[in-house]
Amino acid sequence: MSTVIHNPKSTNQGRFIGVGVGPGDPELITLKALRLIQNAQVVSFLANDQGTSQAKSIAREAFSAVQHPQQEIAINMPMSTDRELANQAYDDGAKRITQALEKGLDVVFLCEGDPLFFGSFAYLLERITDSFECQVVPGVSSINAAASALRHPLTVLKESFAVVSGRHSAKQIDTALAEHDTVVIMKAGRARPKILTALRKTQRLEEAKYLEYIGRDNERIVEDVSQLEDKAGPYFSLFVVTKTERGTR
Known part of the structure; x- marks a missing residue:
């Protein structure tokens, strides 16, 4: 069962923004997604055991133009069909994202394809949406x-x-x-x-x-x-x- 973090919404809190980066071609990222990634205070994404993130790799050209320090929240997702392990990773990721949001920092979460179409963002959204302002930027689906x-x-x-x-x-x-x-x-x-x-x-x-x-x-x-x-x-x-x-x- 997922863990939902309950805090009253406040104007002093950051926004949780799911950004679709498309299926693989870095030129398919929308202008809105590009702007949000480049201006983000905190960027979050799924990563494998080696720390590699497909979504971050797709958005590499957006990061090349960033001119300010960015905090990263990498959510290590085990390559397993065990949903209990996946939910533990999402619970841990949601807690770390929440800590940044409570400090008033916007968190941009990178999602391959579209955030709400077979997207990992949906599981984090479920855990965070009741407590913080959430936004979604669609992406090109596979x-x-x-x-x-x-x-x-x-x-x-x-x-x-x-x-x-x-x-x-x-x-x-x-x-x-x-x-x-x-x-x-x-x-x-x-x-x-x-x-x-x-x-x-x-x-x-x-x-x-x-x-x-x-x-x-x-x-x-x-x-x-x-x-x-x-x-x-x-x-x-x-x-x-x-x-x-x-x-x-």
Whole structure:
């Protein structure tokens, strides 16, 4: 269960601002996000055990122009599916962010993609929003970036569109593929064998495209997923499934 920090809101408190930095291309950061990052008193982000942050790396050009000292709050997130460990990390991060907010410092949290679309910011927002002023700056999601990389529209005319996660059950993925014209399957990494099985079962294998690390130097696009290795892939990967035959009116 998450820990919610309760303090009466005050005009002397700082603001907690979730900023989307996009899926990987540093040039996809919005002007508003750029300004907030460069002016931030405190910057927070998720980091791995080695202290590396994907979100901070994406925003590297914004940091290159910072001309004042910035405090950093790195939230170390264990690479595990254990939600108890993740919640402990979010609880610890929320406490450290709260300490800065109580001093009247604004905290800008960097989030890959969009802060409120499969974003880690949502879990911190849940813990902080009752006590402090919170703002959100949207970012380009991996779904939009994937469509651009493929140069292929996600939906047209009356087509239906669904987003599911590789963490959903095989039955849920099968149902989405059977009922919707366009389906994006997020968090495909460990679930890749299950997703490939679902694509074969629903006869949509030929309509699927697979993408990894969109907008980054190691971006990979597989347009014929029948050639894709039937084993787990990286965390930053997704499938885009669209109808082969599409209307023209």
